[in-house]
Amino acid sequence: MIVSERMYGLGSARSAIRELFEYGKKRAAEVGAENIYDYSIGNPAVPSPDSVNETIVELLRTEPSVQVHGYTSAQGDADARQAIAEDLNRRFGTHFHKDNFYITCGAAAALTISLGALVVPECDEVIAIAPFFAEYAVFAGNAGAKFLMVPPDTKNFQIDMEALADMIGPKTRAVMINSPNNPTGAVYSEETIKRLAALLTEKSREFGHAIVILSDEPYRELVYDGLKVPFITKYYPNTIVCYSYSKSLSLPGERIGYVLVPDEMEDHDRVYAAVCGAGRSLGFVCAPSLMQKVVGKVTGQTSDISWYDNNRRILASGLKEIGYEFGEPQGAFYLFLKALEDDTEAFCERAKSFDLLLVSGVSFGCPGWVRLAYCVPTEMIKKSLPVFKKLYDSYK
């Protein structure tokens, strides 16, 4: 049977993260779950706010079945889109309205749809800033874009602007950013965003076409110490925001998010129409209707973020005391640790021999570093610290 080689390759390649997770489950069965320190998976461990399930039950009680489970328009339920706009306007001083939004099956769909809308296949280039979520390369490939990667700034985990400037050329269609960042937990500062906006404005002029920022923001609300995440459309008009409620409302399985195309964007109507066309072409029809109505009612609320914050403090202070180096964990629920040897995979293997499951930075485009997802039970973190000490000492 002839199949698409690209799709076969994507379907049969094992995900390193998923493999590590499966190993953890197997090992837990052998030695007990309490003796495994599994930092592999970025799965929200805090329940959704009660309002989510309460809203579901209320919608089922009050709305006719054919309405609550019926098709919405392809762009999404109009009331939900308006509620999302008003919540952002209230929190970020923006001026959005419902027709800036296209509700999607999560951020992954928002990205494939936006890339599909923007990219001229087999011609355009898309640039991501390492380290980045590995699926970006897959999604860019789906749209037929050539995928380029700016090497990581391992000093501050901001953006190496000079490297980015060198990489932008006449075929550059979009630059993908992700802040708060997976896997580093860094948040791009206002200065970083301003410098990025200035660079892209200059380069857009130089090459005679708008270069778009594709801002992937599933962790927007997961920030600590009162830090503010700059809202990108306020700094650079040619920005498409891809959002998901997976992390903020702990709804990763429900696949609900949106594409935001601001009015300020050049040829807004053309871009928005292309977003609608890409959603249609990829087979999305509409985002899940019940969940659209739910997020319309609870948008702006979050799960209990303080729980992640507490984990973050315990983990960061413990690792620091031992002597580890890591990026400052400002947001999301990741801590990015410097490996204790040059061979990242070997470091992960040695950690694994101590039952510490860490994800190599290689697949994120950042060798020499490893990701810890601290959306785990707090007890596990506390118990793991003496084990991290043993791992550290084993390199002395």
Place this chain on the structure above:
Amino acid sequence: MIVSERMYGLGSARSAIRELFEYGKKRAAEVGAENIYDYSIGNPAVPSPDSVNETIVELLRTEPSVQVHGYTSAQGDADARQAIAEDLNRRFGTHFHKDNFYITCGAAAALTISLGALVVPECDEVIAIAPFFAEYAVFAGNAGAKFLMVPPDTKNFQIDMEALADMIGPKTRAVMINSPNNPTGAVYSEETIKRLAALLTEKSREFGHAIVILSDEPYRELVYDGLKVPFITKYYPNTIVCYSYSKSLSLPGERIGYVLVPDEMEDHDRVYAAVCGAGRSLGFVCAPSLMQKVVGKVTGQTSDISWYDNNRRILASGLKEIGYEFGEPQGAFYLFLKALEDDTEAFCERAKSFDLLLVSGVSFGCPGWVRLAYCVPTEMIKKSLPVFKKLYDSYK
């Protein structure tokens, strides 16, 4: 701003059906909804069985939030897949198991994923049998396939096998079928399926590669008069089934369905892996988790189909009495009517002047015919019959 011309075209092209539906709403505001006979939209009008909402509430009550709303594996919840397999085995005497299924965001996603898995872009051809759901061409285009169409058999609305045989060539990757059919309401007979299987077996041998049947089955359970819908995998092993619960459970907005790759299929593991890869590439991640668990509990149940059946009888006997010709409405909730003049659009326009909203068969690849969606209030059908009489008489 440069955007993808294909996606812009798809997003800005107006859907004739949607436009007619909007016209109907506008006209209803002018003359009263009771004076508009809107047969335009194939939206289930019967509520979901009570078990759907009861199961949702029960799941929310008994399962932890992070579990019920959490990621499932990309293939879908294992228990739900096993339940789907067992239900089909019970009803159709098949021998499926959970690893034959990949749960999707509805049938549209099942089709784009299956086409993505099978098609070698810019090389392969996909054939559909007219009349067909117009989005097939869009979905085939998304996978990079050339889309060909077998002219309609307007005598019986089965398959013109000779025309299909002539069309199959070395580049044919798949033949898309849809029974019960949108827009005709016809069901392919067992004889049709046997002849199709024999033809594709012969052609697969002739061209040295398997030609796949892609069977789109959202209306599988909507059949009347005790008619049996042949289960295609039992007649032709190289079949991929694309299913949706949109119609059987009246859940069109929830986007829940599946791809079924039977064990009997040549290189089953390769095809299934390519399906997983295509889902990943297109940005699906997993199907909505709560709804996966719901269909796992209620699969095999249906909304009250007798309601559609009653509408069908009243409409068919009324139109027959007036003198209209139409295909035998055996399934789905569509009746396909012969236009009373050669110019299909002109016929639709004249019907519209009587406030009868009918969809031209042109976009389904079948000019000279129009579609009536009878998933509407029964009263509307009764009141519309004298108006159909007036339309008929206007052609005397």
